[in-house]
Amino acid sequence: MPGGRTRRSEFAITFFIKVAGYSSILLVTAIFIFLMKEGLPALGDVDLKTLFGSRWYPIEGYFGIWPLITGSLLVTVGAALVAIPLGVGTAVYISEVAPGWIKEILKPLIEILAGLPSVVLGFLGITVAVPQLRLLLNLPTGLTAFTGAVMLGLISIPTIVSIGEDALNTVPQSYRQAALALGATRWQTIWGVTVPAARSGILTAIMLGIGRALGETMAVMMVTGNAPVLPDKWNALFLPVRTMTATIASEMGEVATGSAHYHVLFFIGIVLFLLSLVVNIFASFVSSKQRKRAERVLS
Amino acid sequence: MKKHAIIPFVTKRLLIFLLIGLLLSGCRGDSGGASQTPAVSLQNKGSDTMVNLALAWAERYQAEHPEASISVTGGGSGTGLSALLNGTVDIANASRAIKAEELEQAGAAGFTPGEYVVARDAIAVIVNPENPIQELTLAQISAIYRCEINNWRQLGGDDRPIVRLSRETNSGTHVYFLEEVIRLGDKDNTDIFCAETLLMPSSEGIIAEVADNPNAIGYDGLGYVTADVKMLAIGTTPTGPYILPSVANVNAGSYPIARDLYMYTRTTTPTGLLQAYLDWIFSAEAQAIVAELGFVPVEAAP
Numbered sequence: 001m002p003g004g005r006t007r008r009s010e011f012a013i014t015f016f017i018k019v020a021g022y023s024s025i026l027l028v029t030a031i032f033i034f035l036m037k038e039g040l041p042a043l044g045d046v047d048l049k050t051l052f053g054s055r056w057y058p059i060e061g062y063f064g065i066w067p068l069i070t071g072s073l074l075v076t077v078g079a080a081l082v083a084i085p086l087g088v089g090t091a092v093y094i095s096e097v098a099p100g101w102i103k104e105i106l107k108p109l110i111e112i113l114a115g116l117p118s119v120v121l122g123f124l125g126i127t128v129a130v131p132q133l134r135l136l137l138n139l140p141t142g143l144t145a146f147t148g149a150v151m152l153g154l155i156s157i158p159t160i161v162s163i164g165e166d167a168l169n170t171v172p173q174s175y176r177q178a179a180l181a182l183g184a185t186r187w188q189t190i191w192g193v194t195v196p197a198a199r200s201g202i203l204t205a206i207m208l209g210i211g212r213a214l215g216e217t218m219a220v221m222m223v224t225g226n227a228p229v230l231p232d233k234w235n236a237l238f239l240p241v242r243t244m245t246a247t248i249a250s251e252m253g254e255v256a257t258g259s260a261h262y263h264v265l266f267f268i269g270i271v272l273f274l275l276s277l278v279v280n281i282f283a284s285f286v287s288s289k290q291r292k293r294a295e296r297v298l299s
Numbered sequence: 300m301k302k303h304a305i306i307p308f309v310t311k312r313l314l315i316f317l318l319i320g321l322l323l324s325g326c327r328g329d330s331g332g333a334s335q336t337p338a339v340s341l342q343n344k345g346s347d348t349m350v351n352l353a354l355a356w357a358e359r360y361q362a363e364h365p366e367a368s369i370s371v372t373g374g375g376s377g378t379g380l381s382a383l384l385n386g387t388v389d390i391a392n393a394s395r396a397i398k399a400e401e402l403e404q405a406g407a408a409g410f411t412p413g414e415y416v417v418a419r420d421a422i423a424v425i426v427n428p429e430n431p432i433q434e435l436t437l438a439q440i441s442a443i444y445r446c447e448i449n450n451w452r453q454l455g456g457d458d459r460p461i462v463r464l465s466r467e468t469n470s471g472t473h474v475y476f477l478e479e480v481i482r483l484g485d486k487d488n489t490d491i492f493c494a495e496t497l498l499m500p501s502s503e504g505i506i507a508e509v510a511d512n513p514n515a516i517g518y519d520g521l522g523y524v525t526a527d528v529k530m531l532a533i534g535t536t537p538t539g540p541y542i543l544p545s546v547a548n549v550n551a552g553s554y555p556i557a558r559d560l561y562m563y564t565r566t567t568t569p570t571g572l573l574q575a576y577l578d579w580i581f582s583a584e585a586q587a588i589v590a591e592l593g594f595v596p597v598e599a600a601p
Contacts, residue, residue: 057491059468067494126504131511140460140514143497222504225497226467240497250500254469 035273039266046260051267056228056242058251058261065268067228071145071241072272074231075220078149079156079213084206086153087160091202094161095168096190107165114158118151122222125151130223137238143225145241151219156209163208167201168194200287207283211276214245221246244268340368341572345379345392348471349560352418353392355588360579367572383563384408389573391563394420394471413564417580419595421521421557422476423544425506425528427513432456434532434541437555441481443516446493451514463496464505464517476518479556502593521549522593549595560594 042051046063053064094106125147134142171194179189195202225240228247248265255262343353350373357369374382379391384404397405397412405412424440426432432454435443442448444463452458466473482488499505505517510527517528521544524530532541535555548554562577569577579585586596 055494057468057494059474060489060491062491126507130508134512141462141497141508141512143508221500226499227495227497229494240495242498250467250498251469 032273035266035270039263039268039270042260042263042267045263051264054230056247058264061260063260063264064228065244065264065271067230068242068244068247068268069271070231071224071228072214072243072245072275074145074236074241075148075152075224075243076210076214078145078237079152080206080210082150082153083156083160083209083213087157087205087209088164088202090157090161091164091168091205092190092195095165096194097186110158110161113154114162118155118216118219119222121151121154122219125219125223139238141225141240143223143240144238145224145231146237148220148224148241148243149237151223152213152216155216155219156213159212160205160209163205164198164202167198167205170201171197203287204283207279211279214276214279215272217243217245217249221249226250244272248272339366339572340370341390341576342382342388343369343371343390343392344374344382344388345390346376346394346471346560347373348394348420348475349392349418352560352589352592352594355592356580356585359585359588360576364575367576369576380563383412383565386565389564390576393561393563394475394558396559396561397563410565411567413567413569415562415564415577415580416559416597417562418560418586418589418597419549419557420475420560421544421549421554421595422472422480422518423521423524423530424516424518424533424556425509425524425530426516427509427511428527428529429513430456430529432531434534434539436534436537437480437483438537440516440533441483441490444481444492444496445490446495457513459514461516462508462512462514463492464508464515465492465496465498466502466505466519467498467500472518472520475558476556479558480518520593521546521595522590546595550598557595 042063050061050063052066053062054066055062055064056067090106090110094103094110098106129147129150130142132142133139133144133147137146175193175197176189179193180186184192220243224243224246226242226246227240228242229236229239231237231239231241248268251261252265255265343357345353350371353371357371361367361369376391376393376395379388380393380397380401382388383391384401386408397414402412424435430451432451435454439448439454443461444465446463448454449461450458451461465476468474477491478484481490481492497508499508499517502519502523505519506523506525506528509515509517510525530544532543533555534541540553542548542554544554544556549557562580564573564577566573581597589596
């Protein structure tokens with residue numbers, strides 16, 4: 001009897017875990033199908049030349065999503081340029097350099113930063129960063145792609161730091177000891193041994209950070225100015241842009257269900273989905289390749 | 300033991316609340332048709348510009364008169380008026396006057412619509428207080444928003460680039476500004492805002508940026524404008540006159556970017572709840588809601 005009960009509860013638990021596992025696959029598939037169902041009709045409603053045109057003004061039938069794609073890319077790349085050096089640097093500092101008591105202070109602080117709602121950061125951006133950047137860089141307005149990139153950088157840094165730091169912690173202590181024993185300085189150890197050994201984890205951290213930046217909406221909508229301008233000059237980073245996420249967020253509420261505008265907004269959702277898919281595939285491809293190399297070097 | 304006793308009690312009460320809520324909402328949904336129970340329920344439909352105002356009015360009125368039931372939907376001025384002509388609503392909201400053909404249809408349906416100007420909508424064009432510009436013509440504002448004028452110097456101001464701010468495209472104010480200012484009220488004109496125009500998600504966003512940035516120009520409903528920004532006097536011709544937006548100028552009809560907001564009924568001699576509701580809309584209390592929502596209150600009842 002007790003054996004039977006154990007088996008039964010075992011079965012129930014396994015079943016529950018299985019259902020939980022499959023449900024996430026099911027959910028992603030359902031979301032994908034829904035996106036396709038609502039977004040692909042856009043190709044029928046709007047001809048391709050308009051859809052990939054350079055002007056976005058949906059209430060008059062201008063459905064050019066090109067400025068929105070470039071806007072999102074510009075802000076995301078800018079955010080990566082801010083977040084990667086700062087994030088990886090902080091992770092290395094916390095894991096390799098900082099004395100114990102600083103570590104104890106920094107780690108929870110970063111966790112708090114990670115939990116900060118993005119709308120709060122957006123509000124800080126609009127009241128502090130926007131006016132200051134306009135004066136500091138002598139711009140026509142502080143509502144620019146750069147402001148958005150800085151805000152997004154701040155949002156993705158905690159992700160990069162906490163995952164990157166975990167990756168560095170998993171590097172066996174013996175690697176560091178071996179490097180130091182061979183006469184390497186602390187910097188040489190970090191740059192030549194510890195960081196390369198944790199490379200795949202750090203890369204995952206960076207990709208998750210970029211993914212977070214690509215999908216972020218609220219803070220971006222508040223500080224980038226939302227002007228659908230196609231970037232054509234070197235200074236585009238310091239001009240207003242409109243991102244895909246901000247467009248969906250600000251227009252979805254009022255759009256008539258089933259209209260061309262509605263389908264195009266979902267089509268933008270598909271483009272976003274594909275972009276983050278590309279980021280993820282790239283990340284897993286690079287990290288698996290790097291792991292093989294790291295294993296070859298270090299074994 | 301105590302805990303066990305409390306939980307079912309709480310759940311039971313919650314259930315009863317839920318049931319009552321369901322029953323009530325069910326009742327409200329049932330009392331739909333306009334003609335069935337005219338004494339206690341009103342159907343109100345139309346202009347999207349006015350939908351928040353109409354909702355705020357209906358909510359306040361129902362709170363004070365629990366026996367009345369007023370349901371409000373948007374859809375646009377044309378939708379509201381055609382529903383009025385079909386007899387499916389009691390009141391149509393419209394941000395434009397009724398058209399001649401709609402009047403004819405009403406005549407064919409056997410009634411004369413009652414017309415009430417319940418509020419006014421005025422758009423103020425605003426700049427930073429540091430900006431020396433005091434007045435602009437509609438044509439100049441249109442040229443600014445079409446990126447034909449790109450520096451304040453071209454208008455006699457400082458040598459500064461112009462930063463244009465607008466509400467998002469889904470705002471009624473955006474559409475009104477497009478039609479009356481960018482296109483100067485010309486129906487065949489297809490000009491639009493240039494891509495460089497910043498589309499702000501909120502009125503507060505526009506006011507904050509204009510208050511901070513001497514390069515900026517923006518527009519917003521008169522009621523939303525704060526003392527941190529400067530309102531421009533607007534002229535229809537280069538020789539003037541240039542009129543500042545104010546409640547008095549809007550009600551006098553001299554300020555050019557303003558329009559009347561209407562309610563239409565199926566009768567010119569309303570009775571019962573319809574009469575009581577329309578009377579209340581012209582009360583000081585209801586007109587205070589008009590001001591709260593950024594519109595211009597109308598002067599005393601007609």
